[in-house]
Amino acid sequence: MKRLVLGSLTAALLVVGVSTMTAAQTPSVPERAGVNSTLGIAPSTQDFVTQAAISDMAEIESSKLAATKTDGKTKAFAEKMIKDHTETSIELKGLVTGGKVKATLPTEMDAAHKSKIDKLKGLSGASFAKEYDEMQVAAHKDAVSLFERYSKSGENAELKAFAAKTLPHLQMHLKMAEDVKK
Template identity: 65%
Template sequence: MKRLTVVATCLLFATPVLAQSLGEKTGVNSTLGIAPTTQDFVTQVAISDLFEINSNKLGAEKGNAAEKSFATQMVTDHTKTSTELKTLVTGGKVKAELPTALDSAHQSKLDKLKGLSGADFSSSFDSYQVDAHKDAVNLFERYAKSGENADLKDWAGKTLPALQHHLELAQKLDDARSGATVGKK
């Protein structure tokens, strides 16, 4: 009976941790506005930065003039945030593991971009940039508001305005390509 009580207690305490990680992977946390765990945040930011750097290197090579300009800024800015995140983790202020490769979803998008050119490239590239920056803004807003690591929470809050600006730029890029005029001044 004691063992059953110990196992039940362990499961009770482990469930919120497991649920939060699962919730982050499924998008439930985002929908509910729940902050990710520190590990989930670090993982997602690192993968996002890797994707931004790699996809924008392609944008600088294959994109139109506006995409090339955007891509150059994104490579610079996301290399900076990636370095800052690594410094927080390797400096011991944040206890988390940094991924060294893209997850399968981001790798699939990158592989698709590599095989595209012209208007097909622009359509996918622009759309991916809008989606990636919407996700990043949401992720950083949630962690900056309710994250569990004070140093990382502070960094998320300081980084958020740049990501919001990136989202605006990506949306303008996508609107210009698609010829959208709704909401333009």
């Protein structure tokens, strides 16, 4: 009984704490996704679109860097990420601009993702490859969680179908990223 009350109190404090944050204090997209993923809560349609679009932008930009700064498995992986995430970006944009999904697409990455890209720009050689590989694993874990949650419980049928169709590709990307990291 004490655990149930304590768990409920903790959850309530978490919700109150997050909902009372100012815009400057609001966690970045991946941090919010992490909170929701532990609770199994599907993001709103707007949050899904924002998180998916920013994730695609970051994947494409970081992978363009990797394609020029690495070779072998990492370069091949980066080239696949550019191709695949460009395709999903185009498909997501089509759903939004075609009116099937009522949401606004972000026009640029958030500060957290920009910072990661800037960090990569300053690295080279083995340190670049190591950072890129680690970022890819983390990013794809977040993406798999996001797409799983929306495909199961999202509020827009067209977007749910998109998430369900894209999820196996993201799961494959995660496995590939983990293999490259080894």
